[in-house]
Amino acid sequence: MTVDRGTRPTRRAVPSTRPPGEGLATADAGGAARPVPAATVARLAVYLRVLTTLLDEGRTVVSSEELAAAAGVNSAKLRKDLSHIGSSGVRGVGYEVSRLTAEVEATLGLTQPHAVALVGVGNLGHALAGYGGFAQRGFPVAALFDVDPALVGTEIGGVEVVHASEIPRVCAERGVTIGVVATPARAAQEVCDHLVAAGVRSILNFAPTVLAVPAGVEVRKVDLAVEMQVLSFHVARRHGSVPAAGPVTGTTAPTAPTPREAVTR
Amino acid sequence: MTVDRGTRPTRRAVPSTRPPGEGLATADAGGAARPVPAATVARLAVYLRVLTTLLDEGRTVVSSEELAAAAGVNSAKLRKDLSHIGSSGVRGVGYEVSRLTAEVEATLGLTQPHAVALVGVGNLGHALAGYGGFAQRGFPVAALFDVDPALVGTEIGGVEVVHASEIPRVCAERGVTIGVVATPARAAQEVCDHLVAAGVRSILNFAPTVLAVPAGVEVRKVDLAVEMQVLSFHVARRHGSVPAAGPVTGTTAPTAPTPREAVTR
DNA sequence: ATCTGTGAACATTTTCACAGCG
DNA sequence: CGCTGTGAAAATGTTCACAGAT
Numbered sequence A, B: 001m002t003v004d005r006g007t008r009p010t011r012r013a014v015p016s017t018r019p020p021g022e023g024l025a026t027a028d029a030g031g032a033a034r035p036v037p038a039a040t041v042a043r044l045a046v047y048l049r050v051l052t053t054l055l056d057e058g059r060t061v062v063s064s065e066e067l068a069a070a071a072g073v074n075s076a077k078l079r080k081d082l083s084h085i086g087s088s089g090v091r092g093v094g095y096e097v098s099r100l101t102a103e104v105e106a107t108l109g110l111t112q113p114h115a116v117a118l119v120g121v122g123n124l125g126h127a128l129a130g131y132g133g134f135a136q137r138g139f140p141v142a143a144l145f146d147v148d149p150a151l152v153g154t155e156i157g158g159v160e161v162v163h164a165s166e167i168p169r170v171c172a173e174r175g176v177t178i179g180v181v182a183t184p185a186r187a188a189q190e191v192c193d194h195l196v197a198a199g200v201r202s203i204l205n206f207a208p209t210v211l212a213v214p215a216g217v218e219v220r221k222v223d224l225a226v227e228m229q230v231l232s233f234h235v236a237r238r239h240g241s242v243p244a245a246g247p248v249t250g251t252t253a254p255t256a257p258t259p260r261e262a263v264t265r
Numbered sequence C: 001a002t003c004t005g006t007g008a009a010c011a012t013t014t015t016c017a018c019a020g021c022g
Numbered sequence D: 001c002g003c004t005g006t007g008a009a010a011a012t013g014t015t016c017a018c019a020g021a022t
Helices: A038-056 A064-071 A075-084 A097-107 A123-130 A164-174 A185-197 A224-238 A260-264 B038-056 B064-071 B075-084 B097-107 B123-130 B164-174 B185-197 B224-238 B260-264
Strands: A115-119 A141-146 A159-163 A176-181 A202-205 A218-221 B115-119 B141-146 B159-163 B176-181 B202-205 B218-221
Touching: A038 A064, A038 A075, A038 A097, A038 B224, A064 A075, A115 A123, A115 A164, A115 A185, A123 A141, A123 B123, A141 A164, A159 A164, A164 A176, A164 A185, A176 A185, A176 B224, A185 A202, A202 B224, A218 B224, A224 B038, A224 B176, A224 B202, A224 B218, B038 B064, B038 B075, B038 B097, B064 B075, B115 B123, B115 B164, B115 B185, B123 B141, B141 B164, B159 B164, B164 B176, B164 B185, B176 B185, B185 B202
Parallel strands: A115 A141, A115 A176, A141 A159, A176 A202, A202 A218, B115 B141, B115 B176, B141 B159, B176 B202, B202 B218
Antiparallel strands: none
């Protein structure tokens, strides 16, 4: 930001000392190549949602500009992201919606469903279990666990709650590949260990703790307190100093949250 | 990764074209300086949780190494983060827990409570409203909104659910500074607009949509589908190719997830 | 003429490694 | 010594701007 292009110090003539094909596609511990940058992966999921909507609307092609706007990123980033998955748009035209959708889905590994185990059917866990979004999007909730005797044996969304001690057996039987931890903080690490022991290699953690896991296990964390505190930081910063620019009727730019460059420009 | 430093391919005599004190502290649209990098802010919240735990345990000092380990980052990063908030540890000793806690809280703007409005008291929203975590951490839920006549008038956690059309009035009256959107996707933008019109400048969005907001409004998004799909990507990648290194009893390195370099080396 | 794909500039974030305080 | 604070290197991510396909 703050850019002010136009100045263009024109430093050109950079020796370009970069070894040939390095930069991305770095190999990982396992030895498998990772051609898709982490930051890109997270955005692919967003693009996919927009694409799904477009498909429903019967759209057949979309430009990078439009897709980017709907996803809240700029078009250059979108095109670079898509270039990483080897996608192929048509110059002068755009991307074929159905094809691009399929490519993104393939990249994200969504061509097959991933059985999910949800541990902790308390306040939040219960809501997650009842939330249809999981199954809808190819993540069927295959198992529910808790330690509370009052909950074990009950059924949520057609799935019976089983005691957490059964995690190894049940996860193995039902082919669980993704675990969701929605327990209190103090129970989270133990639950996580059981999931890992059961062969689960991807975990979504809602408990406010950092989970320790062996190499090869991916943990993603959703922490409400962290989100709120980050917002608090911004409240404190701007402290009402915002000019409340224009009629605050929302609906500014559906594109990049705001054309800050235009301001700087 | 993959580094193999030591090779050091051409050191590239960088002309060091950088203007003196630039790099961080970039000014923003508003004109206010932001000395704390965004990436750091998000981690401060994590450090804070660990610090709180340490306080409860009666600890008085902690080293960057230990704090970093508990927070799941490496110690260099932690020290750099803390340096941005002007913190002051004691060399050869560590950080005073209570003092550091206060400094982090001050930076995050947690010295005063932030009234929260939660819009959408459906499945997820209800769970969030009932979740004690908000109030506990200085984010009292000051208002609940929904459009469902069956919900309006009911009470959750001592707060009455009000019709969403009242957002402007109620938010103003109760001094709401943070809004949480937990509505279905189709309603999210409109709700967001109302919140913004009511003066809310920080929004946490659980709806699977990109919200368009005017400049000066901060939106953070929690998207379960995105998280799941990112995990799916990793499931697809490692496809059971993981060597299952060592006894899978968890508790590997609480610090840096794993010394990958050692492997590559 | 239009819109993708991409090299290279730029910006941010992470990591290293070490000077220097206690 | 042990441990913080920090310059500087490396890595990662974003944006620009344009060549080139259609």
